[in-house]
Amino acid sequence: LAKTTQPISMDSYEGQEVNITCSHNNIATNDYITWYQQFPSQGPRFIIQGYKTKVTNEVASLFIPADRKSSTLSLPRVSLSDTAVYYCLVGEGGGSQGNLIFGKGTKLSVKP
Amino acid sequence: GAGVSQSPSNKVTEKGKDVELRCDPISGHTALYWYRQRLGQGLEFLIYFQGNSAPDKSGLPSDRFSAERTGESVSTLTIQRTQQEDSAVYLCASSRLGTSGGARETQYFGPGTRLLVL
Numbered sequence: 018l019a020k021t022t023q024p025i026s027m028d029s030y031e032g033q034e035v036n037i038t039c040s041h042n043n044i045a046t047n048d049y050i051t052w053y054q055q056f057p058s059q060g061p062r063f064i065i066q067g068y069k070t071k072v073t074n075e076v077a078s079l080f081i082p083a084d085r086k087s088s089t090l091s092l093p094r095v096s097l098s099d100t101a102v103y104y105c106l107v108g109e110g111g112g113s114q115g116n117l118i119f120g121k122g123t124k125l126s127v128k129p
Numbered sequence: 130g131a132g133v134s135q136s137p138s139n140k141v142t143e144k145g146k147d148v149e150l151r152c153d154p155i156s157g158h159t160a161l162y163w164y165r166q167r168l169g170q171g172l173e174f175l176i177y178f179q180g181n182s183a184p185d186k187s188g189l190p191s192d193r194f195s196a197e198r199t200g201e202s203v204s205t206l207t208i209q210r211t212q213q214e215d216s217a218v219y220l221c222a223s224s225r226l227g228t229s230g231g232a233r234e235t236q237y238f239g240p241g242t243r244l245l246v247l
Contacts, residue, residue: 051235060133060220060238061172104171119164121171 021105026124035092037123039105042086050081050088053104055122061104065090092125100127131155133239135221141245142211150206150242154223161204162236163196164220172220178204211246218243 022040029035041050049068053061065072067079067088078091092099102122134153142148154161163175174188178198189195193211198204208215222236 053236058240060222060241061236062238063235066235119172119174 021107021119023103023105023121023123025121026126028126028128029095030128031096032094035095035099035125035127037090037092037103037105037125038087039090040087041105041107044085044107048107050079050085051106052077052079052088052090053106053119055102055104061119064103095125095127097127097129099125101125133221133223133237135219135239135242137242138240139243139245141247143247144213145210147207147209148211148244150208150219150221150244152204152206152221152223152239154202154204154221155237157201158223158225158237159201160224160226160234161198162222162224163204163206164222165190165217166220166241167217175206175219208244211244213246216244216246 020041020043023037027035027037049066051066052064054064055061065074065077065079067081069081069083069085072079080089080091088105090103102124104119104122106119133155136151140148152161159180161178164172165175166172175194176189176196177185180201184196193209196204196206204221206219218241220238220241222238224234224236226234
């Protein structure tokens with residue numbers, strides 16, 4: 018049973034800001050929210066992580082509302098190289114070790 | 130090496146054969162994960178190792194799948210009597226401490242092994 022919900026795909030153009038929202042209604046109190054990026058023929062790689070409010074790093078920003086039942090990954094001024102699949106990850110409620118659930122991912126296509 | 134490595138990078142086998150996939154985690158990482166990714170699909174959790182604790186095998190799709198890990202080192206995923214439906218990319222990841230903090234621990238992924246069962 019999937020624990021997160023993301024749009025299957027999104028299209029954007031170079032230079033635009035892209036926002037990808039993930040729903041995670043069953044998030045546990047101690048769980049963090051992590052986003053990964055995956056390019057074709059590569060394993061996923063960490064982008065950003067947060068617990069609440071807002072987190073920003075050199076790559077992206079992560080917005081988390083007070084109820085933490087969703088999160089939004091924001092990519093400023095995307096380029097063609099940002100074309101990838103983006104996964105939202107939260108720990109499964111109940112603390113079951115190892116059973117971390119990746120969302121199905123959002124395929125972002127950036128066009129010139 | 131500095132990252133997670135996997136071998137072989139590609140494997141073509143015939144239906145019914147057994148295959149072994151290897152993962153070398155980042156040195157010092159106590160947690161190791163195996164995932165399966167079918168073409169165009171998301172990641173499917175298979176199994177998780179945390180130190181010397183009993184592995185979490187809840188994601189293994191059938192008894193043809195098994196995995197071992199010696200201490201905090203190399204892990205081997207074995208698929209017996211392979212079927213065409215087993216064709217996928219098998220990804221290994223490691224993290225420093227594991228999942229005691231939910232998703233807090235960043236997972237570092239290897240490049241994957243692309244398995245094709247003919």
